[in-house]
Amino acid sequence: EAGVAQSPRYKIIEKRQSVAFWCNPISGHATLYWYQQILGQGPKLLIQFQNNGVVDDSQLPKDRFSAERLKGVDSTLKIQPAKLEDSAVYLCASSFGLAGNEQFFGPGTRLTVL
Amino acid sequence: KQEVTQIPAALSVPEGENLVLNCSFTDSAIYNLQWFRQDPGKGLTSLLLIQSSQREQTSGRLNASLDKSSGRSTLYIAASQPGDSATYLCASGGSNYKLTFGKGTLLTVNP
Numbered sequence: 001e002a003g004v005a006q007s008p009r010y011k012i013i014e015k016r017q018s019v020a021f022w023c024n025p026i027s028g029h030a031t032l033y034w035y036q037q038i039l040g041q042g043p044k045l046l047i048q049f050q051n052n053g054v055v056d057d058s059q060l061p062k063d064r065f066s067a068e069r070l071k072g073v074d075s076t077l078k079i080q081p082a083k084l085e086d087s088a089v090y091l092c093a094s095s096f097g098l099a100g101n102e103q104f105f106g107p108g109t110r111l112t113v114l
Numbered sequence: 115k116q117e118v119t120q121i122p123a124a125l126s127v128p129e130g131e132n133l134v135l136n137c138s139f140t141d142s143a144i145y146n147l148q149w150f151r152q153d154p155g156k157g158l159t160s161l162l163l164i165q166s167s168q169r170e171q172t173s174g175r176l177n178a179s180l181d182k183s184s185g186r187s188t189l190y191i192a193a194s195q196p197g198d199s200a201t202y203l204c205a206s207g208g209s210n211y212k213l214t215f216g217k218g219t220l221l222t223v224n225p
Contacts, residue, residue: 004157033213042118042203042215043158056212091157095211102148103213105158 002026004106006092012112018080021109025073025094031055033103034067034077035091043091049075082113116141116208120216127194128224135189135219137204142182146207149178149189151200152218158203162189194223 005024013019025032030051035043046065048056051072060067064083069075079086089108095101117140127133137147146165150158162171162178164187170179177190187204201220205213 006157040217042205042217043213044215045212048212093158101211102160102163104160105150107157110155 004092004094004104006090006106006109008109009107010110010112012114013082015084015113016081018078019082019111020076020078021090021092021111023075023077023092023106025075025092026104029094029096029104030072031095031097031101032069032075033093033095034075035093037089037091037108039088046077079111082111084113087111087113116144116206116214118204118206118214118216120202120204120219122219123217124220124222126222126224129194129196131194131223132190132192133194133221135191135202135204135221137187137189137216139185139187139206139214141206141208142185144182144206144208145211147178147180147187148205148207148213149176149187150203150205152203153200161202191221194221196223196225199223 032049034046037043046060047067049069052069067077089110091108092106093103095103119138121136148163149161164171164180175192180187201218203218205215
């Protein structure tokens with residue numbers, strides 16, 4: 001069974017530039033999550049989708065971050081414009097459903113903002 | 115607001131030793147508790163998932179327990195090996211099954 005795929009694996013940009021990350025969840029998984037992990041911290045949930053609807057985006061900085069999950073499969077997370085404090089690893093995860101299901105994580109995208 | 119704390123922040127043990135990693139959470143109204151392993155520069159690998167109705171789960175040399183009333187979970191690793199060296203994260207599943215993570219315990223197993 002293929003795992004959660006993410007690209008790119010690494011990205012370096014200047015502040016005020018824009019960047020986009022892509023995630024392809026495990027086939028059949030209805031729920032998709034985007035997390036931000038700052039060095040030395042645990043991951044923090046940014047946004048959670050159930051199929052193509054948003055379940056929770058309470059911690060997403062909506063003035064600069066946006067995410068979509070068209071057709072309920074792949075998802076993209078965008079930052080525009082980026083700030084220095086956005087330097088982090090962005091992790092995508094998926095689960096079969098919501099009810100207590102195990103979450104499976106992708107390898108992450110390491111973003112460095114200079 | 116749920117807060118998850120992991121103690122110790124770092125642990126170094128000789129190969130073969132049994133060890134316990136601790137995780138505590140402030141809100142006992144959780145749906146599940148999940149333990150993950152993270153290798154440097156990698157994503158998270160799920161180790162064990164304990165539903166709120168369960169007391170423990172076992173997989174190979176790993177055993178995780180859950181005590182909701184006291185807000186605690188432990189991860190027991192038997193006969194540790196150098197390949198177990200990694201950061202171990204626990205996460206509580208709350209409303210909407212959103213995971214709240216601790217900062218992790220960095221484990222080093224010395225040959």
